[in-house]
Amino acid sequence: MTNYMDPEEDQEIIDSILNALESDEERSFSPSMTRSETNRTYSPQIIRQQHQLQYSLKKIQSPIIGFKLDCWAIQPFSLDEDSYLDGDLILKCKDQQNSRKIQSLFEKGDDEQKEYIFLKILPGIVQLANDIFGNYVVQRILEQGNEKQRDLIFDQLSQSILILSYNTYGCRVAQKLLEISYNTDKFEQMFSILQTQIRNLVVDINGNHVIQKIAELMKSQKIDWLIEGVLGQIQKLSNDSHGCRLIQQILEQSAMPQLNSIYKELLVLQDELCLSQYGNYIIQILLQRGPFEIVQKIQSSIIKNLEKLSCDKFGSNVVDKSVNISSFMRKEILKVFINNMNVFYRLSNNCYGNYVIQNFCKQLDYNQLLKIHPDGNQLNTQFGQHVLQTLQKLKI
Numbered sequence: 001m002t003n004y005m006d007p008e009e010d011q012e013i014i015d016s017i018l019n020a021l022e023s024d025e026e027r028s029f030s031p032s033m034t035r036s037e038t039n040r041t042y043s044p045q046i047i048r049q050q051h052q053l054q055y056s057l058k059k060i061q062s063p064i065i066g067f068k069l070d071c072w073a074i075q076p077f078s079l080d081e082d083s084y085l086d087g088d089l090i091l092k093c094k095d096q097q098n099s100r101k102i103q104s105l106f107e108k109g110d111d112e113q114k115e116y117i118f119l120k121i122l123p124g125i126v127q128l129a130n131d132i133f134g135n136y137v138v139q140r141i142l143e144q145g146n147e148k149q150r151d152l153i154f155d156q157l158s159q160s161i162l163i164l165s166y167n168t169y170g171c172r173v174a175q176k177l178l179e180i181s182y183n184t185d186k187f188e189q190m191f192s193i194l195q196t197q198i199r200n201l202v203v204d205i206n207g208n209h210v211i212q213k214i215a216e217l218m219k220s221q222k223i224d225w226l227i228e229g230v231l232g233q234i235q236k237l238s239n240d241s242h243g244c245r246l247i248q249q250i251l252e253q254s255a256m257p258q259l260n261s262i263y264k265e266l267l268v269l270q271d272e273l274c275l276s277q278y279g280n281y282i283i284q285i286l287l288q289r290g291p292f293e294i295v296q297k298i299q300s301s302i303i304k305n306l307e308k309l310s311c312d313k314f315g316s317n318v319v320d321k322s323v324n325i326s327s328f329m330r331k332e333i334l335k336v337f338i339n340n341m342n343v344f345y346r347l348s349n350n351c352y353g354n355y356v357i358q359n360f361c362k363q364l365d366y367n368q369l370l371k372i373h374p375d376g377n378q379l380n381t382q383f384g385q386h387v388l389q390t391l392q393k394l395k396i
Contacts, residue, residue, distance in 0.1 A: 085105070085113075085116065085117065085120070089102065089117065089120040089121055090120070090121060090123070090124035090127075090128065090134075093121065093124075093128050093131070093133065093134040093137045094128070094131050094132075094133055094134050095133060096133050098133075099133035099134065099136055099137055100136075102117065102137055103136060103137055103140040105117065106118075106137075106140055106141060106144060106145075107140065107144050111146075114144075114145065114146075114149075115149075117141075118141060118145060118149050118152075121137065121141070122152060122153075122156070125138060125153055125156045125157065126156060126157065126160055129157060129160075129164055129169075129170050129173040130163070130164065130167045130169055130170040130173075131169060132169055134169075135169040135170065135172050135173050138153070138173050138176075139172065139173060139176045141153065142173075142176050142177065142180055143176070143180075150180065153177075154177065154181065154186055157173065157177060158177070158186065158189060158190055158193075159193075161174055161177070161190045161193050161194060162193060162194065162197055164177075165194065165197075165201060165204075165206065165207045165210040166201075166204060166206055166207055167206060168206055170206075171206040171207065171209050171210050172209075174190075174210050174213075175209060175210055175213040177190065178190060178191075178210070178213055178214060178217065179213065179217065182217050191214065194210065194211075194214070195225055198211070198225060198226070198228065198229035199228075199229050199233065201229070202226075202229045202230055202233065202237065202243065202246060203233055203236055203237060203240075203243065205240075205242065208240075208242040208243060208246060209242065211226065211229070211246060212242070212245065212246055212249065214226075215246070215249045215250070215253065216249070219249075219253045222258070223250065223253060223254055223258075224258060226246075226249075226250060227250060227254065227258060227259070227261065227262060230246065230247060230250065230262070231261055231262070231265065232265070234247065234262070234265045234266060234269065235269055235272070238269070238273055238276055238278060238279040238282060239276060239277075239278060239279065240278065241278055243278075244278035244279065244281060244282060247262075247282055248281065248282060248285055250262060251282070251285050251286065251289060251290075252285070252289065263286075263290070263291075263294050266282065266283075266286065267294065267297060267298075270283060270297075270298055270301055271301060271305065274301075274302075274305075274309055274312075274314070274315050274318045275309070275312050275314055275315050276314060277314055279314075280314040280315065280317050280318050281317075283298060283318050284317065284318060284321040286298060287299075287318075287321055287322055287325060287326075288321070288325060298322075299322060299326065299328070299329055299332075302318065302319060302322050302329070303329075303332050303333065303336065306319065306333065306336060306343070307343055307346060307347065307353075310347050310350070310352065310353040310356040310357075311346075311347065311350045311352055311353045312352060313352055316352045316353065316355060316356050319356050320355075320356060320359050323356075323359060323360050323363050324359070324363060330360070330363055330364060330368070331368075333360060334364070334368055334371065334372075337372060338371060338372075341374065341375075341378075344357065344372070344374060345374070345375075345378040345379065345384070348374070348378075348379055348383065348384045348387040348388075349378075349379065349380075349381040349383050349384040350383060351383060353383075354383035354384065354386055354387050357387050358386065358387055358390045361387075361390055361391060361394055362390070362394065369391075369394055369395060370395070372391065374387075374388065374391065376388055
């Protein structure tokens with residue numbers, strides 16, 4: 001049977017908790033306790049004199065002792081919406097909970113309330129756009145506000161688009177501005193400013209997101225401006241997750257004549273990119289979408305460095321992709337194994353190479369598979385055993 005402590009019998013404990021939470025100098029409270037007939041919750045109100053904030057008390061269960069204890073915790077009192085909007089709204093937007101509350105009020109409020117919130121926030125719109133919590137309020141107004149409100153925000157922020165783009169939180173607002181204003185003069189105005197810093201933005205951790213957003217919006221148009229921004233910087237971009245994605249967007253969206261200079265730079269770096277955590281994805285896209293002569297050069301490099309790539313965590317992904325999409329590669333790699341089964345054994349017994357071998361065998365037709373006759377004694381590791389079991393299943 002669960003035991004409960006009676007609040008009336010333990011008033012001293014309650015008073016101690018409240019006194020610990022509220023200092024005599026900052027807060028005063030005058031509990032007006034009314035015990036309900038149906039529950040055991042008290043409702044004292046605590047008024048903070050300095051900031052005039054109200055609080056309510058609610059019953060919680062202590063996790064420390066083995067039985068339930070009617071204890072008390074101070075929780076923010078739910079204020080009505082009108083009084084909540086009083087005071088410094090710009091300052092409130094910089095607080096996590098207040099930011100969410102203001103976003104909700106703006107989304108659900110009527111036109112008059114939205115205008116009231118907007119006018120109180122507008123003078124601080126630039127600082128809020130770069131704030132950890134304030135940026136969400138700015139984005140919500142851009143999404144939910146009327147055309148006049150958006151224009152006023154644009155007038156305030158468009159000239160600061162570069163500052164926003166380099167900021168961790170401001171870059172989110174910059175992307176929202178570009179998205180909302182696309183196909184308008186406002187977009188062109190911001191785009192022309194960003195173009196002046198394209199080479200710096202593509203390698204910046206925050207600016208890169210803004211450039212990706214522009215590339216996404218302009219995917220049906222020429223992106224020569226972006227190619228110029230990454231040329232000479234591909235090695236640096238390829239070693240970053242966001243930079244890698246940017247290069248992938250270029251390869252996926254651009255026409256072949258535009259990419260000749262990109263292809264040249266990538267081919268010089270192909271051996272390094274194959275072994276790169278992010279660069280290997282770029283090589284995989286080239287294998288799948290690149291022009292024939294580029295694919296041929298990459299395939300030749302893979303065959304030449306087959307063992308090195310297959311035994312590497314990232315390089316093995318490149319070998320798998322080449323095998324999956326090219327019958328030519330399957331034939332050439334099969335020749336390598338037939339001529340030198342020691343390569344087959346070394347890959348089979350490697351923690352990464354064994355997956356390459358298993359995938360390779362699964363892609364072969366039955367007649368090709370019969371040309372592989374491994375010595376079971378050479379597959380004497382746990383990885384080699386996986387390969388042997390795969391072969392046995394495929395040959396049944």
